[in-house]
Structures are given as structure tokens and as C-alpha cells.
Amino acid sequence: MNELPLEITARDCKIAIAAGEFNRFIVQQLVDGALDALGRNGVPETGITLAWVPGAFELPLAADAMCASGKYDAVIALGAVIRGGTPHFDYVAGECSRGLARVGLEYKMPVIFGVLTTDNIDQALERAGSGAGNKGFDTAVAALQMIALLDRIRDK
Secondary structure: OOOOOOOOOOOOOOEEEEEEOOOHHHHHHHHHHHHHHHHHOOOOHHHEEEEEEOOHHHHHHHHHHHHHHOOOOEEEEEEEEEOOOOOHHHHHHHHHHHHHHHHHHHHOOOEEEEEEEEOOHHHHHHHOOOOOOOHHHHHHHHHHHHHHHHHHHHOO
């Protein structure tokens, strides 16, 4: 068996981050976590592009444009969709998820889903802070791992 374990390899990566402005007080913490992870893993600030979009529903279109540009090795989509008393949550979260998955498969590049889908603000804050870790940090690590994995697969 030839196993390809998860790892992060050092190379000049270009990373795009699309972040939803809606619930920015939470999303900013995710962005900060992602930037921290990228910096700790040697991605220079000049290799990172951050684009704010109105909300999670707009993330797939931004990710599509970023992938189509050919400028990036991965796209990280960050947002926060918090359940309310209407079905709006289901539409936004579902379409965001489907759209981001489609973009990654279409362009055959990592499009990392870092959109919190929570029942309440407390759950979102927990996932964007230090309690359960910062999911923005986790998504940046996942992006770097997927870049390394795809590099190894495509070299064969």
C-alpha cells in the first residue's frame, strides 16, 4: 500500500480568503485564526488575498471568481450562519455548502468550507475563539494540507 499521510510542505503558496461580512464580529475571529495559521506555516502576507463579501450566500460566487483567476492554490471560505426562527438558515447554509463544493470540484483545487452553521451565537463564538479552538485556524491548516496532498498526487 502506498499511503499519502496529511502533511504541510513548505512552498510559495497563494491563498485566497473569502469572508462573509454578515456576523462580522464572529467572522473576523475566523479570519484572524486563518491568518495566524498561514503565518505560522510560512505563508507570507504577500501571498494572501482577503476579500469580504456581503454574507455566506455570496461566498460560492467569490470562490468561483478566485479559482477562475488562476492566481491561487486554495480558497478558504469563512462565514457564520446562525439559526433563527425562519427557514432562511437552511437555504443560506445549504446553498453555500453546495456552491463551495461545486467550485472546488469544478476547478480541481482546494476550496475549504469554513462557514460556521450554528444554532446560536454562543456556539458560533465558541468555534471562533479559543474554547473549542478557532475553526478559521483549522481551515487554513486544511488548505495547506490539501495543497500538499494534491501536489504529491499530481506529481505521480
